[in-house]
Amino acid sequence: MTGTTIEATALTKRYGHVTAVRDLTFSVRPGAVTGFLGPNGAGKTTTLRMILGLVTPTAGTVTIGGRPYRALDRPTSVVGAAFTPGAFHPGHTARRHLGVYAAMGGYPARRVGDLLDLLELTGAADRRIGTYSTGMRQRLALATALLGDPSVLLLDEPGNGLDPAGAAWLRALLRRLADEGRTVLVSSHVLGEVRQIADDVLVLHRGRLVAAGPWAELAGPLAVVVGTPDAPALARLLTAHALTVTPDGPHHLRVRGADAARIADLAAADGVRVHELRTEPADLERLFLDLTAEEAA
Amino acid sequence: MTRALVTAELRRLAATRLWWVGLLVAVGFGGGLTGALALTGPEHFTPPMPGLHTATGVRLVLGMLGFTAFVPAALGTLAMTTEYRYRTVDVTFLFVPARGRVVVAKLVAYTVAGLAYGATLAVTAGLGLYGGAAARGVPLGLSASVVAGLLARIGVAMAVYTVLGVAVGALLRNQILALAVVVGYLYAGETLLMIIPGVNTLYPVLPGGALSALTGFHYVADAVAQQVPTGGIRLLPPTTGALLLLGYAAVAATVAVLAPLRRDVR
Ligand SMILES: Nc1ncnc2c1ncn2[C@@H]1O[C@H](COP(=O)(O)OP(=O)(O)OP(=O)(O)O)[C@@H](O)[C@H]1O
Ligand SMILES: [Mg+2]
Numbered sequence: 001m002t003g004t005t006i007e008a009t010a011l012t013k014r015y016g017h018v019t020a021v022r023d024l025t026f027s028v029r030p031g032a033v034t035g036f037l038g039p040n041g042a043g044k045t046t047t048l049r050m051i052l053g054l055v056t057p058t059a060g061t062v063t064i065g066g067r068p069y070r071a072l073d074r075p076t077s078v079v080g081a082a083f084t085p086g087a088f089h090p091g092h093t094a095r096r097h098l099g100v101y102a103a104m105g106g107y108p109a110r111r112v113g114d115l116l117d118l119l120e121l122t123g124a125a126d127r128r129i130g131t132y133s134t135g136m137r138q139r140l141a142l143a144t145a146l147l148g149d150p151s152v153l154l155l156d157e158p159g160n161g162l163d164p165a166g167a168a169w170l171r172a173l174l175r176r177l178a179d180e181g182r183t184v185l186v187s188s189h190v191l192g193e194v195r196q197i198a199d200d201v202l203v204l205h206r207g208r209l210v211a212a213g214p215w216a217e218l219a220g221p222l223a224v225v226v227g228t229p230d231a232p233a234l235a236r237l238l239t240a241h242a243l244t245v246t247p248d249g250p251h252h253l254r255v256r257g258a259d260a261a262r263i264a265d266l267a268a269a270d271g272v273r274v275h276e277l278r279t280e281p282a283d284l285e286r287l288f289l290d291l292t293a294e295e296a297a
Numbered sequence: 298m299t300r301a302l303v304t305a306e307l308r309r310l311a312a313t314r315l316w317w318v319g320l321l322v323a324v325g326f327g328g329g330l331t332g333a334l335a336l337t338g339p340e341h342f343t344p345p346m347p348g349l350h351t352a353t354g355v356r357l358v359l360g361m362l363g364f365t366a367f368v369p370a371a372l373g374t375l376a377m378t379t380e381y382r383y384r385t386v387d388v389t390f391l392f393v394p395a396r397g398r399v400v401v402a403k404l405v406a407y408t409v410a411g412l413a414y415g416a417t418l419a420v421t422a423g424l425g426l427y428g429g430a431a432a433r434g435v436p437l438g439l440s441a442s443v444v445a446g447l448l449a450r451i452g453v454a455m456a457v458y459t460v461l462g463v464a465v466g467a468l469l470r471n472q473i474l475a476l477a478v479v480v481g482y483l484y485a486g487e488t489l490l491m492i493i494p495g496v497n498t499l500y501p502v503l504p505g506g507a508l509s510a511l512t513g514f515h516y517v518a519d520a521v522a523q524q525v526p527t528g529g530i531r532l533l534p535p536t537t538g539a540l541l542l543l544g545y546a547a548v549a550a551t552v553a554v555l556a557p558l559r560r561d562v563r
Binding site: 072105 | 301302304305308309312313314315379383384385386387388389390391392393394395561
């Protein structure tokens with residue numbers, strides 16, 4: 001599978017006075033799962049809809065393999081997309097729903113059976129979608145997105161409402177699709193979900209991109225949590241040494257930019273008491289909260 | 298590719314129980330209503346009308362079918378509004394970013410469905426008419442070929458009304474609103490307009506008037522004429538009425554095809 005890259009340049013969307021997305025420039029590479037993170041209202045869905053030509057940007061451009069979505073010859077054979085909650089006529093069965101869109105995309109009828117099998121929906125394929133559980137709907141939305149065997153997959157909050165087994169199943173599927181060389185962009189506001197799967201992350205806050213890159217790089221340097229009765233003094237000292245310090249309760253500081261040994265040495269040299277010193281495992285959740293908190297301040 | 302779209306839309310239509318409802322309604326209004334009217338006999342209507350042994354009586358009974366045109370129009374509005382209601386319009390526009398083509402495909406598919414509805418209505422109405430008359434032993438006041446012609450025109454008119462409904466739905470997007478507008482206008486609105494002096498002289502060129510011209514149903518025109526001091530409201534000739542009706546459908550369809558192109562899909 002040849003890789004297809006998504007490129008956004010200075011993408012902006014305004015709704016009246018609300019700027020949903022502001023001057024967004026990023027690229028999403030093939031062969032990886034990219035997590036698209038941000039709190040509620042950050043502009044994730046709006047961005048995905050602009051990539052897909054459903055919403056027209058106020059300014060900027062976004063291309064898939066060099067072309068805007070609406071200029072693609074057979075768009076669903078290049079890009080598959082699923083929003084949450086999925087969009088279905090409740091009176092259709094899964095088989096008929098997929099049959100309609102297979103006909104629309106000009107895909108052979110056997111794709112329908114194949115996808116029902118792949119997404120483990122065959123047993124329920126002839127039931128009305130109105131009777132489906134959340135997890136079944138998510139899988140049917142994915143099946144619809146995969147009809148054209150696309151090289152790019154855009155999923156908006158696909159993990160919403162999935163139980164742990166369903167979430168693990170989804171991660172395995174996304175991993176496999178990325179390993180096949182596809183470009184997989186997955187939005188979420190739940191960090192835990194993304195950190196288990198994403199190779200890269202884009203972090204959005206209030207419509208702006210606040211971080212982008214391989215998540216291993218973003219999450220390290222590791223944070224060191226320091227317990228001290230002299231928090232203000234230690235904060236001043238460490239900041240003076242160009243470390244990033246965020247208060248974490250009255251007697252704790254979260255420090256980035258140095259390991260525990262260097263922090264302990266700095267404190268000892270200045271005679272500041274340290275009661276606790278603990279290196280946090282790479283924690284995207286924390287990073288995410290830090291990033292979005294700084295931006296809010 | 299466009300054929301694939303029409304196929305997809307026909308499949309979508311067949312995928313719900315809606316087509317069953319359409320079929321039942323067509324049989325109910327066609328065979329049921331016409332059969333009941335024929336069995337009753339226009340001479341027993343209030344006020345009494347010429348019986349089935351007269352040409353007027355037969356035209357009257359068949360023309361009643363025109364009042365059921367709101368049904369295919371209402372079914373037509375569902376073509377696009379259902380997509381907005383369940384948000385499947387997102388998926389549809391992802392498959393076909395040229396949004397006008399989606400509306401064109403629906404117009405074609407619903408024309409086919411409208412013709413099927415019209416054919417069912419017309420055939421069962423014919424059965425109801427002849428069955429009812431035969432049951433009462435009344436010879437019909439119109440020849441079989443004229444009756445067949447009238448029924449064919451009514452059938453076609455149903456398809457045109459379906460298309461009008463599709464167009465209105467595509468423009469309004471909201472299901473309840475589109476249903477209210479179409480049913481409200483066809484069922485009550487146009488009749489209410491007739492009460493307004495001046496406006497009622499327009500009746501022949503309104504969709505209802507054009508439909509009456511096509512089906513040769515003079516009852517409403519005659520009723521309106523009695524209120525117009527200058528006398529006489531004349532329906533258009535049937536062919537002109539048919540063309541006018543098609544013109545309404547064409548204009549509505551064109552606007553409907555062009556309208557969704559620019560708007561964001563929410
Ligand atoms: N059609 C619209 N009209 C007006 N404002 C809108 C519209 N769509 C989105 N917005 C606003 O744009 C901002 C971003 O919304 P968006 O849905 O893209 O966020 P999100 O990151 O997907 O959030 P969530 O995690 O809650 O799904 C919000 O402030 C939202 O209210
Ligand atoms: Mg969203």
